[in-house]
Amino acid sequence: MYVGVNVLQNRTDIKLPFTVNMVKNNQYHMNTGHRRLPHKLGNFTKNTFKFTKKTLILTFIDLESKEIRIAKFGRKIMYVDYLHKLKEHLHFDQLVVPSLVLEHDAKILAAQKPSYPYSSDESEAAVHNPKQQFGVKLQHLVLNYNSKFVHNPKQQFGVKLQQILQNYKCVIPPVVEICVEFLRKNALDVEGIFRRSANASVLKDVQKRFNQGETVDFDEINDVHIPAVTMKTFLRDLQEPILTFDLYQPVVRLHTLEEDRQLIEVQRLFREELPKENYIILKYIIHFLTQVSQYSDSNKMNTLNLAIVFGPNLLWPKGQANLSTIGHLNSFAAYLIDNYTQLFVR
Amino acid sequence: MISHKIDKTVTCTIVGDGMVGKSQICKTFIGDLTIEDYEATVTNEYSVLTQFMGDKYTLRIIDSSGQHDYKDIRTVSYKESEAFILCYNLSDRDSFESIETFWIPEIRKLCKKTPVILVATGKDLHDDNENNNVSKEEHLSVMDKYGIDAYVECSSYNKDEVNEVFEDVLLSVIKSKKKRRSNILHHLLAR
Numbered sequence: 001m002y003v004g005v006n007v008l009q010n011r012t013d014i015k016l017p018f019t020v021n022m023v024k025n026n027q028y029h030m031n032t033g034h035r036r037l038p039h040k041l042g043n044f045t046k047n048t049f050k051f052t053k054k055t056l057i058l059t060f061i062d063l064e065s066k067e068i069r070i071a072k073f074g075r076k077i078m079y080v081d082y083l084h085k086l087k088e089h090l091h092f093d094q095l096v097v098p099s100l101v102l103e104h105d106a107k108i109l110a111a112q113k114p115s116y117p118y119s120s121d122e123s124e125a126a127v128h129n130p131k132q133q134f135g136v137k138l139q140h141l142v143l144n145y146n147s148k149f150v151h152n153p154k155q156q157f158g159v160k161l162q163q164i165l166q167n168y169k170c171v172i173p174p175v176v177e178i179c180v181e182f183l184r185k186n187a188l189d190v191e192g193i194f195r196r197s198a199n200a201s202v203l204k205d206v207q208k209r210f211n212q213g214e215t216v217d218f219d220e221i222n223d224v225h226i227p228a229v230t231m232k233t234f235l236r237d238l239q240e241p242i243l244t245f246d247l248y249q250p251v252v253r254l255h256t257l258e259e260d261r262q263l264i265e266v267q268r269l270f271r272e273e274l275p276k277e278n279y280i281i282l283k284y285i286i287h288f289l290t291q292v293s294q295y296s297d298s299n300k301m302n303t304l305n306l307a308i309v310f311g312p313n314l315l316w317p318k319g320q321a322n323l324s325t326i327g328h329l330n331s332f333a334a335y336l337i338d339n340y341t342q343l344f345v346r
Numbered sequence: 347m348i349s350h351k352i353d354k355t356v357t358c359t360i361v362g363d364g365m366v367g368k369s370q371i372c373k374t375f376i377g378d379l380t381i382e383d384y385e386a387t388v389t390n391e392y393s394v395l396t397q398f399m400g401d402k403y404t405l406r407i408i409d410s411s412g413q414h415d416y417k418d419i420r421t422v423s424y425k426e427s428e429a430f431i432l433c434y435n436l437s438d439r440d441s442f443e444s445i446e447t448f449w450i451p452e453i454r455k456l457c458k459k460t461p462v463i464l465v466a467t468g469k470d471l472h473d474d475n476e477n478n479n480v481s482k483e484e485h486l487s488v489m490d491k492y493g494i495d496a497y498v499e500c501s502s503y504n505k506d507e508v509n510e511v512f513e514d515v516l517l518s519v520i521k522s523k524k525k526r527r528s529n530i531l532h533h534l535l536a537r
Contacts, residue, residue, distance in 0.1 A: 195386055197363040197414065199440045200447040225440070236415055300384035308386040309364075312415040321418040326388065 154213030158237045165277055168213075172284055175210050178218070179231040180288045187224035188291060189298040194232065194309045198225040206230050235285075235313040242278050242285075243315040251315060252328045254335075266335070266343055282314075282336075283344045290340045307334035357406040358515050359423050361449055362433030363441035364412035367467040367502035371433070372409045374508045387411050389419055398516045405512060414448060424456045428519045431511060434480070435468040436499070442480045450492050461495040461518035464488070465511050470501040495521075 153167045156175050164173045187193050206226060209216050218227045235242055243251065250269055254262055270279055289306050296302040301309075311330035312321065321329075336343060360368045369387050373380070376394050390409040395402065408427070410420040430453055434441040445464070453462065464485060489497055496514040500507030 192365045192384075195364040195413070196438070197412070197440055197444055197448075199443060201443075232415065305384065305386045308388055308411070309413055312413070323389065323419055323422070326416075326419055330388065 152211060154211060156210045157207050157234060158239065160239045161242065161278060161281070171277070171280055173234070173281065174215065175234045176231060176281065176285065178215060179227040179234075180284070182218040182227050183224065183231075184288060184291065186218075187228065187299075188295045190224050191298065191300050193224065193292065193299050193301055194228045195301065195305060196225045196228075198223060198229040202226055203229055203233065207233070232310070232313050235310075241313075241315045242282055244274060244278060245318055246273055248315060248317050251332050252325050254332060255328055262335070263339065263342060266339075267345070270343065271346075279346070283346075286336050286340055286344065289337050293337055303334050303337045306337060307331070354402060355404040355406060356429070356516060356519050357408065357423075357427050358429040358431055358512075358519075359408040359410055359420075359427040360431040360433065361410050361420070361453070362412055362431075362465075363435075363438070363444045363449075366412065366433045366435040366438065366441050368412060368431075368433050369409050370502035371431070371465070371467065371500075371508050371511065372407055374503055374505055375407070375512060377505075386413065388416065389423075396512065396516075398513060403516060405516070407512075417452070421452070421456060424453065427457065427460060428522075429515045430457075430460060430462045431465055431515060432462050432494075433465045433467055436466045436480055437468050437471055437478050439478050439480060442484070445488060446492075454492075459522070461522050462492070463511065463514050463518060464494045464497045466497070466499045467502050469499050469507070470503070 155167075156164050156173060161173070165171070168174055170177075183193070202221060202223070203226060206216050206221070207230065210230075218224075221227075241248075247269055250265070250273070254265065257265055274282070289310065292299065292301055293303050293306055296305075307330045311333040312326060314333055314336075315329050317325065360371065362368055364386065369385075369390065372390070372392055376392050387409055388411055392405075392407045392409065394405045394407065396405050397403070408423045410416070410423070432445060432449055432453070434445055450462075453460070466480065466485065485497060488494065495518040498507070498511045498514055500511060502508065
């Protein structure tokens, strides 16, 4: 894998577009010639070249090579908003970053910090008056007037995934993480885990507490089916399924492909069509389900059972589900669990 | 005799929480003796020829998924059902509580008057922990509250007890048909 950091901007005060290429052996070298991305990048160019929005582009491609196939390039691009986020991906200390870029990064970072000491949540401050229509971002308007939940920024059930990730500043929604961690410790060998139902009023209470941003200690509840059902309900209640509506048709049609093509197609879907946030959460969940299925001797939840139980919670159509498509959705869920290692390579 | 001309095919849907033994009831009834399996159901349909009070009936049994998430698929057969077999497990309190919180509302939303037979499974495996067991008073109060037509306790593996369930199904279907007919008759006479 080639990792290159490409810092581009079209701001007048910084006149140094450059690329840093990390070659395979972790050595960096920098090119300071003016280098442009192929102008056919379409959607990317407008946003990314503006220094204010997306400063750094971390590309998984060798920019030196002149043959950049556009489609490939597009999918290999990822964004980081701030320099420090690069640390997750490469050895940031070894990177030569011009001081101007550093300064700017510090400036926008400072601007992001909450100014009002009593509101730690940035979005909370932004949604100060939820009915504000003038002088706010369009997204706020759409959110406020479309969603009944917006008054509660900690809402986790029945909202959009992105909203949770933004409001909680996390990668895995807290509900999912807490449930999975608990189940992994306490319930891998429980018979019928995920298949049994749980007490409705306790479930309601747990949901309420999650929606208020509290953490729920399942040790106190003393019923392993509560976190299991909570997790399923969370996925089911999302405004858009974790696999997204866009993937519905491709997944339902997957069985028409030959077996070896299916793997390639699913890999492509995950790489190109599934948003990265969704992919990470999906990977987390499926990985956990593979662990559950390893205990199927004691918990009786083999891949097939897990797929039946999770299938309709991972993906559903916009309208009504019907019997033939649900079969395909379930076999897709089974396919994900069975082929975890090949499918989730990133 | 007019009463002999009634439709002799009776459709019933069997519902209830996951793992209470719905599929096992069906299997025991049709005489499928394969050893217990633990496969979750999406949906299944059985047709059984049976005799009841001297008449021959074809019982169409629709085995549904206990997963609440399968609502779309399960409710497809609700409208054509003439009776519901609503199951819970005696040693699983949550499955009993779901009857009130989930199943009755789901059924009554689509089928206001269809008879419901309450079936308590797992008669053979009462839980030692008394807290989990469902008492007689509790199911009686649920029956009263929701106008449930019959109550059967059974083990999903006991052929005789399971037969009793389906006899109750046929009985309540016949009763409700008679009732409907007499209602129509009353209606006509009153005019």
